[in-house]
Amino acid sequence: MGRDFAFDVVIVGAGLVGVSFALILKKKEPDLSILVVESNKLISSGKIAVPDSDIRGIALSRDSKKILQIAGLWTVLEKSATPIESIHVSDKGHPGIARLNRSPDDIDPLGYVVEGRYLRSTLRKNLSQSDIQIWYSTEIIDALIEKDRVRLVTSNTKTDIIAKLMVISDGAYSKTASKLGFCIKSKALGQKAIIANVTLDRKHRGIAYERFTQSGVVAMLPLSTSMGQFKASLVWTRPSECALRLEKATDVLFLDELQAQFGYRNGIFTDVSARASFVITTSFSEEMIRARSVLLGNVAHNLHPVAGQGLNLSLRDAAKLAEAVSLASNANRDFGSVSMLDQYRKDRLHEQQLIAAFTGNLQPLFSSKNFILRLGRNLGLFSLDFVPVLREKFLHFGINGRAF
Numbered sequence: 001m002g003r004d005f006a007f008d009v010v011i012v013g014a015g016l017v018g019v020s021f022a023l024i025l026k027k028k029e030p031d032l033s034i035l036v037v038e039s040n041k042l043i044s045s046g047k048i049a050v051p052d053s054d055i056r057g058i059a060l061s062r063d064s065k066k067i068l069q070i071a072g073l074w075t076v077l078e079k080s081a082t083p084i085e086s087i088h089v090s091d092k093g094h095p096g097i098a099r100l101n102r103s104p105d106d107i108d109p110l111g112y113v114v115e116g117r118y119l120r121s122t123l124r125k126n127l128s129q130s131d132i133q134i135w136y137s138t139e140i141i142d143a144l145i146e147k148d149r150v151r152l153v154t155s156n157t158k159t160d161i162i163a164k165l166m167v168i169s170d171g172a173y174s175k176t177a178s179k180l181g182f183c184i185k186s187k188a189l190g191q192k193a194i195i196a197n198v199t200l201d202r203k204h205r206g207i208a209y210e211r212f213t214q215s216g217v218v219a220m221l222p223l224s225t226s227m228g229q230f231k232a233s234l235v236w237t238r239p240s241e242c243a244l245r246l247e248k249a250t251d252v253l254f255l256d257e258l259q260a261q262f263g264y265r266n267g268i269f270t271d272v273s274a275r276a277s278f279v280i281t282t283s284f285s286e287e288m289i290r291a292r293s294v295l296l297g298n299v300a301h302n303l304h305p306v307a308g309q310g311l312n313l314s315l316r317d318a319a320k321l322a323e324a325v326s327l328a329s330n331a332n333r334d335f336g337s338v339s340m341l342d343q344y345r346k347d348r349l350h351e352q353q354l355i356a357a358f359t360g361n362l363q364p365l366f367s368s369k370n371f372i373l374r375l376g377r378n379l380g381l382f383s384l385d386f387v388p389v390l391r392e393k394f395l396h397f398g399i400n401g402r403a404f
Contacts, residue, residue, distance in 0.1 A: 003159060007035040007133075009325070010152060010163040012140055013170030014038035016311060017297030019123040021167060021318040022132050023071040028326040034132045035161065037154070039170065042136040055276060056195040057113040057221040057233030059084065059208065061312045065112060067319045076122050082222045083109035085206035088265065092213040109206070113221045113233065140166075140176045143293065148334065150292035165325065165336035166293045172283060172302035177295060184299070186283035191216060192243035193235055193280055193305045197223065198258070199271035200230040211262050215239060218262050232266060234258070235305055237280060247277055280304060284356050288349070289341040296321060301352050304359040313355050317348055 009025065011018045014036050022034050060068070060081070068074045087100040087110060102109050127134060139155040143166060152161040168176050177184060204222040209232075211218040216237035223231040236258065238246065246254055255269045283302040288295050296317055303310040324344045328335035 004151075004162050005035075005159065006033075006162045008032040008163065009034045009165045009167065010161055011036045011167045011169055012176045013168070013174075013297070013299075014040075014124070014127070014134060014136075015169060015171060015297065016120060016123060017314045017318055018167070018169035019127050020068070020071060020073075020315060021169065021296060021322060023073065023123070023126055023130065024067065024318055025322040025325060026130055026132055027070055027072060028322055029329055032325075032329065035163070036127065036132060036134040037138045037140065037152075037161070038134060038136050039139045039155075039175070040136065055197060055273060056116055056235060057082070057197075057223050058116050058119055058311060059221055060112045060114060062108055062111060064312050064315045065108070067315045070319070071126075073122060073126060076126075077114055077119065078112075080118055080224055081112040081114050082224050083206050084111040084113060084208045084222065085109050087208050087210070089210045090212070090263075090265070092211060092261065111208070113208070113223060115223070115233075141179065143180055145291050148336075150336070163336075164292070164334070167296050167321070168293060168299055169296040170299065172281070172298035174295075174299040177285070177299050180290075180293070182285060182290075182295065182299075183287050184283050184285045186281055186302070189280045189282065189304075190240055191237050191280045192240050192277045193237050194243055194246055194275055194277045195236075196234045196275045197273040198232050198234050198255075198269050200232055200267045201270050202267040203230050204232055204266060207266070209262075209266060213261055215242060218258070220262070220266060230267075234272075236261075237305070240279070243277055247275060278305075282356070282359075284353075288345045289338070291338050291341075292336040294321065294341050294344070301356050303356060309355055309359050313352065317352070320344060320348055 009032060011022050011034065018036060022036055025032065026034060065074055068077060085102050089098040089100075100110065137155075138159075140152050141155060142153040144151040144153070146162075149162050149164055150166050152163065152166060154161060168174060168180075168182075170176050174182075174184075198220070203225075206222050208222060209218070209220040211220075216239070217235075218237075219235040221233040223233050225231070236246075246257065249257070251272050254275070255272055258272075259269055281302065282304060283298075285295050285300050288300055297314045298310060300317070301310070301313065303313070321344055324340060324347075325335040328340050333340065
């Protein structure tokens with residue numbers, strides 16, 4: 001017979017969102033016992049045996065900065081973070097641009113850009129230095145509800161985990177959610193996102209660019225200067241067949257086509273890093289919670305990658321969930337109960353649905369005459385995260401003039 005290990009909270013998945021939630025919750029409630037379960041192997045120095053595709057910069061909003069401060073991470077991250085001073089949005093083939101500038105009265109910039117691999121390594125380092133336990137090479141096979149707890153059957157046949165709450169945060173293609181039968185609606189967009197770092201012939205001045213074209217969206221984020229070189233992080237969405245051609249193109253041909261689509265507003269592109277790409281699939285779970293279980297991160301809502309809405313939205317989810325668990329714990333209430341988790345779901349559902357709908361319907365933005373949709377296009381996807389007042393307006397009004 002196997003041995004049982006008991007924890008207050010078990011988090012499945014050691015990705016950006018899962019680890020962030022663990023650290024936020026631990027800061028709020030240091031006495032709670034927390035376990036992070038990761039299916040991949042630990043190879044060395046806190047690294048996991050998966051390809052690190054985080055060569056792109058990740059745009060973090062002011063809200064995300066505050067959340068990472070709560071988690072005790074921002075002091076370290078700030079050292080390599082590039083401030084976003086301005087957001088520049090244009091539509092290829094249409095006159096005019098939209099520009100959002102940092103107000104002279106603002107203490108903080110509009111947002112920040114942090115390299116994905118640096119954010120990931122910082123999170124893992126802080127996790128390893130905490131008293132949060134992490135088990136690698138462990139998969140969840142099944143979850144059994146037992147009155148006031150959940151029993152997690154693991155890939156280690158001699159070990160079961162017992163917890164008051166399980167947080168499933170192992171990514172858009174979550175094996176755990178699939179095994180447990182969560183209903184997740186997904187949609188393939190017939191596009192791929194090409195990510196790379198591009199070298200510029202001049203300073204980027206802290207400007208984040210978003211360029212709409214008939215075949216996709218080009219997003220370019222400012223990165224910290226490296227060895228005297230000016231760099232920007234690129235996310236370029238193209239139809240799958242076009243993306244395949246660009247993946248195989250020489251650096252010269254790749255930069256020529258990028259320059260033709262993007263223009264010269266960020267100077268001349270002189271070099272490009274190794275490229276990576278992934279198929280763009282959006283998804284939204286119809287079932288966010290169950291007794292003792294809650295979905296968090298990309299498994300709950302996997303969004304279009306342009307503008308980095310997904311991580312910022314997920315960090316807000318993580319902060320709210322940590323707050324809900326903390327309040328329930330301090331009131332001696334059961335934080336794994338359906339009633340508590342359902343209140344969290346209701347609190348977050350409106351914003352989740354709105355952002356998912358907005359980012360999941362990019363193509364109508366190009367031609368719509370609807371005022372709200374045109375406003376969204378002209379101000380850009382970035383603005384929903386980096387200008388909180390605008391996000392609140394969208395949350396209040398809703399897509400097509402209706403609330404969700």
